[in-house]
Each structure stands twice: as structure tokens, then as C-alpha cells.
Amino acid sequence: MQERLKTLKADAWQDITAVKDSKELDEVRVRYLGRKGELTGLLRGMGQLPAEERPTVGRLVNELRSELESSLEAKREALEQEELEQSLKSEMLDISLPGRQPGRGHIHPLNLVLDEIKQLFISMGFQVVEGPEVETDYYNFEALNLPPDHPTRDMQDTFFVSKDILLRSQTSPVQIRVMENQKPPVRIIAPGKVYRVDDLDATHTPMFHQVEGLLIDESATFGDLKGLLNVFIEAMFGKGRKIRFRPSFFPFTEPSAEVDVECIMCSGAGCRVCSQTGWLEILGSGMVDPRVLQIVGYDPERYQGLAFGVGVERIAMLKYGIADIRLLFENDLRFLGQFK
Numbered sequence: 649m650q651e652r653l654k655t656l657k658a659d660a661w662q663d664i665t666a667v668k669d670s671k672e673l674d675e676v677r678v679r680y681l682g683r684k685g686e687l688t689g690l691l692r693g694m695g696q697l698p699a700e701e702r703p704t705v706g707r708l709v710n711e712l713r714s715e716l717e718s719s720l721e722a723k724r725e726a727l728e729q730e731e732l733e734q735s736l737k738s739e740m741l742d743i744s745l746p747g748r749q750p751g752r753g754h755i756h757p758l759n760l761v762l763d764e765i766k767q768l769f770i771s772m773g774f775q776v777v778e779g780p781e782v783e784t785d786y787y788n789f790e791a792l793n794l795p796p797d798h799p800t801r802d803m804q805d806t807f808f809v810s811k812d813i814l815l816r817s818q819t820s821p822v823q824i825r826v827m828e829n830q831k832p833p834v835r836i837i838a839p840g841k842v843y844r845v846d847d848l849d850a851t852h853t854p855m856f857h858q859v860e861g862l863l864i865d866e867s868a869t870f871g872d873l874k875g876l877l878n879v880f881i882e883a884m885f886g887k888g889r890k891i892r893f894r895p896s897f898f899p900f901t902e903p904s905a906e907v908d909v910e911c912i913m914c915s916g917a918g919c920r921v922c923s924q925t926g927w928l929e930i931l932g933s934g935m936v937d938p939r940v941l942q943i944v945g946y947d948p949e950r951y952q953g954l955a956f957g958v959g960v961e962r963i964a965m966l967k968y969g970i971a972d973i974r975l976l977f978e979n980d981l982r983f984l985g986q987f988k
């Protein structure tokens with residue numbers, strides 16, 4: 649019996665040492681200590697031993713059992729440690745590698761210009777007002793002194809949704825909506841998208857952005873209009889920029905004037921951008937036609953108004969030297985990334 653115990657102990661040692669992972673370790677445990685294991689088998693066989701041998705053998709078996717248990721436990725710990733080191737090694741992060749930075753967005757050049765214009769006029773006491781892009785014929789034409797048979801309507805090729813509904817061709821309808829709901833004085837700018845039937849080329853898009861300004865007061869004069877636009881042009885293109893007013897015609901202003909700015913490329917000397925004239929056409933303006941004041945219920949004998957409208961794309965193109973308007977809408981990141 650004691651011989652068998654010795655052999656069993658030697659075998660168990662060999663098996664435990666050979667174990668390579670926790671699954672094999674479990675198998676070894678079952679083989680020796682399990683319910684049908686070898687050591688358990690020995691204990692069952694004790695009944696056949698002579699009575700005087702039983703205590704000694706019993707003690708030896710119990711000793712061997714606890715020896716095996718602690719060996720198995722030690723092996724288990726060693727295996728766990730090994731497995732932990734393995735996984736640490738395979739999952740190791742190299743924290744000295746430079747990280748991947750997410751691309752950072754920035755403001756579109758049109759919005760840069762729009763924000764600048766808004767800030768300027770807000771600082772002069774103007775309110776920023778927005779209105780619907782889908783308008784009625786009344787607000788887009790009729791209330792702006794363009795009756796149904798007016799020849800100017802043919803000049804504006806408009807996107808009609810139905811007979812009376814259209815995509816606004818100017819932001820002027822916002823002025824009418826404001827004047828209908830507010831008593832003078834009025835000081836607003838109306839920025840937003842406008843739509844005209846136009847073929848896409850280097851200077852035309854069927855949708856573009858306008859900012860219109862309107863000031864109504866008891867003592868508004870053409871001199872105020874000139875002063876205001878001078879401040880605006882200098883803020884956009886730098887101090888000392890010459891401007892000139894050319895008589896023009898708009899149905900909702902009288903008198904009306906186109907405003908030119910001294911060419912910002914050649915400072916008036918004449919170049920390709922200004923077609924050798926030294927001047928760039930930049931905006932339309934004028935004193936609000938008394939007829940428009942009447943339509944919204946203002947007393948034209950008491951109030952005068954001045955108004956102007958400017959294309960935001962035109963300003964952005966001149967300011968940043970952009971030759972093709974389509975660049976502003978193609979969203980090429982190589983282009984947009986230059987306006988940080």
C-alpha cells in the first residue's frame with residue numbers, strides 16, 4: 649500500500665509539472681482528487697487493510713492529498729501569472745506613437761463675410777431680420793412697387809412654385825414684412841438666400857446670398873446713405889477706398905444709384921478684374937420710393953427711407969481674390985481649408 653502511495657505521488661508530480669494551461673490542470677486534478685480519482689480509489693481500498701495499518705496509511709493518504717492540493721494551487725497561480733503576462737505583452741500600447749487628430753472644421757468663407765457684415769451693422773444700431781425664402785408674388789414684387797404688368801418683372805427671371813408663390817428673387821420682401829408690423833423708425837439688415845433662374849458659370853449661380861439694409865426715419869437723407877455705405881466699404885475693403893455713385897433705376901427706390909468701389913486689385917489703375925476701368929460694381933442703393941412707404945402705411949410726407957442691397961458672394965470673391973463663384977459651393981476641402 650505504501651509503495652502504491654509513493655508511485656502515485658511521483659506520477660502526480662510529473663503530471664502537474666507537465667501541465668501547460670488551466671484546462672490541463674483541471675484534468676490532472678480530476679485524475680487524482682476527483683470522485684473517481686486515483687487517491688480516492690486508494691481511500692476506498694483501505695477497508696481491506698489490517699486494522700493496525702489503517703491509521704498510518706490514512707495519515708499518509710491525507711498528507712498526500714493536502715500536498716497535491718497545494719501543488720495544484722501553486723501551479724494554478726503560476727499559470728495565471730503566465731497568462732496575465734502573455735496578455736499584457738500582446739495588448740501592449742505604444743503610448744509614444746503620435747495620435748490621429750480628427751479634422752477640425754471651420755467657418756465657410758461666405759459665413760465669415762456675412763458675420764462681418766452683421767457685426768458691423770449691429771454695432772451701428774441695426775437689427776438682423778430674416779424672412780421666408782418661399783414668398784408670395786405680393787411681397788416679392790407687388791408691394792415693392794412692381795405691379796403685375798410692370799416691365800421690370802420680365803427682367804427678373806424667377807422660380808415660380810405656382811402662379812402666386814415663388815422662391816424670393818431678393819431679400820426685399822423682408823423689408824415689407826418688417827414695415828407692415830413696425831412703426832418707424834426702422835433700422836434693419838436682412839441677410840439670406842435668394843433665387844434667380846441663371847445658368848451656372850464663373851460669376852452666376854441660381855442661388856446666392858444677399859444682405860439688404862433699410863433705414864426709415866424722419867430725417868434720413870441721401871447723405872446718410874453715402875455715409876453709411878462709405879463705412880461699410882471701408883470695413884470690407886480697407887480705409888481710404890474711393891467709392892462713386894452712378895444714377896440707376898430700381899422700382900422701389902427713387903433716386904436710385906449703383907455704387908462702385910475703386911478696384912481693390914489695381915487701386916484704380918485698371919486691370920483684368922475691373923476690365924481696365926479702375927472701378928468695381930459692388931451694390932445697388934437708393935432712397936425708398938414714397939409709393940412703397942404708402943403701400944405699408946407709412947406717411948411719405950413725414951418719413952424718408954434709404955435702402956441698399958449687396959451680394960455676399962461678390963464681396964467674398966473680391967475680398968479673398970476668388971475667381972470662380974462655383975468654388976464657394978463645391979465644398980472642396982482644399983479650397984475651404986484656406987479660410988481658417
Ligand SMILES: [Zn+2]
Pocket residue numbers: 911912913914915916917918919920921922923924926927
Ligand atoms: Zn482693377
